[in-house]
Amino acid sequence: MTRPRMIATDLDGTLLRNDKTLSPRTLRALRTATASGAEVVFVTARPPRFVDRLSAATGLAGTAVCSNGALVYDLAARTVTASRALPVDVARKVVAALSAVVPDVGFAVETGRNVLYEPAYGLRLPEDAGAESPVACLADLWTADVPIAKLLAWSARLDADLLLAAAEQAAGTEAQFTHSGGRGLLEISAPGVTKAGTLAELCAGRGIPAEEVVAFGDMPNDLTILTWAGTGYAMGNAHPAVLASVRRRTGTNEEDGVAAVLEQLFGPA
Template sequence: MIASDLDGTLLRNDGTLSPRTLRALRAAEGAGAEIVIVTARPPRFVDRLAEATGLVGTAVCGNGALVYDIATRTVVSSRTLPLTTARRVATALAAVVPEVGFALETGNQVLYEPAYRLRLCEDIDAELPVPSLADLWLTDAPVTKLLAWSERLDADTLLAAARHGAGDEVQLTHSGGRGLLEISAPGVTKAGTLSMLCAGRGIAAAEVIAFGDMPNDLTVLSWAGTGYAMANAHPAVLAAVPVHTVSNEEDGVAHVIERLLAGTDRPGSDRPGADGV
């Protein structure tokens, strides 16, 4: 199995999948590998990518909250965040970071209160405002993530503050968004969901090659038999993951796949060079 993050990893900075990377993925599938997208993004982003590229298969979305069948556009399984937990964590975090704003990701929409002023132009049709923070907790939609955003603090600082304020009640991480913290149900990680997916397919961790660039990818990169950090990865990821590939702008995922299929490299090689440390 080849498991890859999307933004900053499989996709270029403009959000597109390059022809070279698409060819490499097709070649890997032709050689018998299963391709699984493992992303913080919701299914609607995966749908757009599939429409543009023809990719099918399985995606782990929402940092592990959802398993999604791309071809049928069906959520196969989900691990949602209880609304009462989301509200309790938001209250605790707001006490530590008073200016923080909150939103709820449901997989279909982002519900946001007035203090949450982060807007994604590519997701504008899915963003739905509510009049106040109190109204945010009235939804009956399943919640895949609580999003916390600070205009003043970067994501790493906000993550540290949340760990102090929220404790072990939820899973905290970030995927590089400016001042954006992603909060899931306890124990929900990319690696946890991918490992369950692999167990159902009879695939061992040693048979998984993973790619990522941000702190939310660390669980997968450390769990997989071989985890590759992109050259453009977050400093914490580059420090924690011993094997690197070239950047997403240089088709780093394709670079590794091509070498593996050509027999000029092996998973986990630490040989100096484009894919070595």
């Protein structure tokens, strides 16, 4: 392919190594690409606070599509420039439908700034230490008067693929369901909100067609960008559903798979 004008990349399991760091090789490749005129956009399930830490550690700036497309974030200004929240009434319908088929499921709300969780939600992420706040009961999630970037559902019993299948059967028309590989963790957005939908709007505003975008990802929530972009690469460590749907492959995140492709497109760093 010719040199792309935009590089759209997932973070966990894709651009970042398993220890959540960016390797020197990958950082050099990104800087070479941007010096050649390409724009790098992080397209991630992560909230803005996570990309803030990445930006501080690497010096990378630009734009991030966060929370699976619910938020567009300017890293330099540390400002959300666009958002599509999940309506509270829709969130309540999804909770009722999913609870009826997965009795042990617990719920949390990602606001983009922090996570509010009810007692049945037992998942704790080390990187969210200091950003997680408990509420006394499930009903209190809806009285917090905060925008819902994502509704999170967690089960200690079901893995993410089984939980996704259960949710789509119970409430598939109510919201957008996906997962990014978290243990027993389902991510729920407003209807129609996907990584690709938000990225497409961003590209339209910049006059960049899909054919001039190269995308990288590893999980089911990345499938929309990998199939929308003119060129999509599945990581060598990708989820089976991604490997089955995306023709192009690169190395694993531990092998600097993104850097390997960028070095071919833009020359060695």
